[in-house]
Amino acid sequence: MTRRLGSTGPDVSALGLGLMGMSGVYGPSDEQESIATIHAAIDQGVTLLDTGDFYGMGHNELLLRDALKSRNRDDVTISVKFGGLRGPDGRWGGYDARPEAVANFLAYSLTRLGTDHIDIYRPARLDTNVPIEETIGAIGDMIKAGYVRHIGLSEVGAETIRRAAAVHPIADLQIEYSLLSRGIEDDILPTCRELGIGITAYGVLNRGLLSGKWKPDTSSATADFRNYSPRFQGDNLARNLELVDALRVVAEARGVTVAQVAIAWVAAQGTDIVPVLGARRREQLTETLGAAELVLSADDLTAIEAAVPHGSAAGSRYAAEQMLMLDSER
Numbered sequence: 001m002t003r004r005l006g007s008t009g010p011d012v013s014a015l016g017l018g019l020m021g022m023s024g025v026y027g028p029s030d031e032q033e034s035i036a037t038i039h040a041a042i043d044q045g046v047t048l049l050d051t052g053d054f055y056g057m058g059h060n061e062l063l064l065r066d067a068l069k070s071r072n073r074d075d076v077t078i079s080v081k082f083g084g085l086r087g088p089d090g091r092w093g094g095y096d097a098r099p100e101a102v103a104n105f106l107a108y109s110l111t112r113l114g115t116d117h118i119d120i121y122r123p124a125r126l127d128t129n130v131p132i133e134e135t136i137g138a139i140g141d142m143i144k145a146g147y148v149r150h151i152g153l154s155e156v157g158a159e160t161i162r163r164a165a166a167v168h169p170i171a172d173l174q175i176e177y178s179l180l181s182r183g184i185e186d187d188i189l190p191t192c193r194e195l196g197i198g199i200t201a202y203g204v205l206n207r208g209l210l211s212g213k214w215k216p217d218t219s220s221a222t223a224d225f226r227n228y229s230p231r232f233q234g235d236n237l238a239r240n241l242e243l244v245d246a247l248r249v250v251a252e253a254r255g256v257t258v259a260q261v262a263i264a265w266v267a268a269q270g271t272d273i274v275p276v277l278g279a280r281r282r283e284q285l286t287e288t289l290g291a292a293e294l295v296l297s298a299d300d301l302t303a304i305e306a307a308v309p310h311g312s313a314a315g316s317r318y319a320a321e322q323m324l325m326l327d328s329e330r
């Protein structure tokens, strides 16, 4: 089963795999298991693989290169985010999407990935010091030179989407979308639909909160995004887990898991939406890919809406300083 990313983008599998969690964002990962998970995903028909040059400061791209060594590179669509600045200690230093930075980041990504082209290349965030037209124009030049096939966006709002699309066709917008994060429904999703831009949805399990397995006392490594995420703290977590319990009732009635319902719900919001799953172990992958078989009825969708109503999540989707980086939230 495939879905086309927007009116000009590539055909990709209806569910994609995101590799971020394989490079430390949710605590340590097992490298062999990560590679085995990528292989298992491709074996089961996943063609869209999403990475970022700043995930583990290049580690994620090198991991993908290793995984693809024994594969035909052209069997997969590689999506790469760039622009995030890091320090050797992992600290974040803002975003750089100047035209000269685009060429520089791309050169390093191509080398790390061991490929001569990237299928979808996107700035991870809007660089507020650089007009989006300049960034998109620079990626467009890389397309003309044969290094990139399509342009994507990430976490930008409707006005930026329109400005970008006026410069070059945009394949997809990558943005958080889940039962707990429905902000795109107001302006961003309608704008993408009007302009023929697909959605690659991330955080579909809200970083594990919607997995159905997160408990009030689940502990994680110090360097885990969830230790700083407002939705995983104190009273917010308690409230959000009540929502998950309500969703569990719907899942059990259908004989599926909470994670599968959460994924199928996103996929059911339109054929222009491709959920990008964050599984980093084969056992998680098997469960999440099982959602592809789940077709939700109108009654299911009504029951899901009643269990987790629009806007019911407690806490913002990022910590305050990271929210400031989101053009999509302005």
Ligand SMILES: NC(=O)c1ccc[n+]([C@@H]2O[C@H](COP(=O)([O-])OP(=O)(O)OC[C@H]3O[C@@H](n4cnc5c(N)ncnc54)[C@H](OP(=O)(O)O)[C@@H]3O)[C@@H](O)[C@H]2O)c1
Binding pocket: 017, 018, 019, 020, 021, 026, 050, 051, 081, 124, 154, 155, 174, 175, 201, 202, 203, 204, 205, 206, 207, 208, 209, 211, 213, 259, 276, 277, 278, 279, 280, 283, 284, 285, 287, 288
């Ligand atoms: N454009 C952007 O700004 C942006 C931002 C974030 C992510 N992304 C992309 O989107 C991808 C997916 O995002 P995400 O990783 O945040 O999404 P997610 O799927 O909401 O969360 C992934 C986490 O959920 C847990 N999980 C996954 N499958 C599970 C299962 N079957 N059972 C239990 N727990 C499960 C895992 O936590 P544990 O392994 O700890 O159990 C996993 O690390 C990323 O890999 C990245 O490529 C893009």
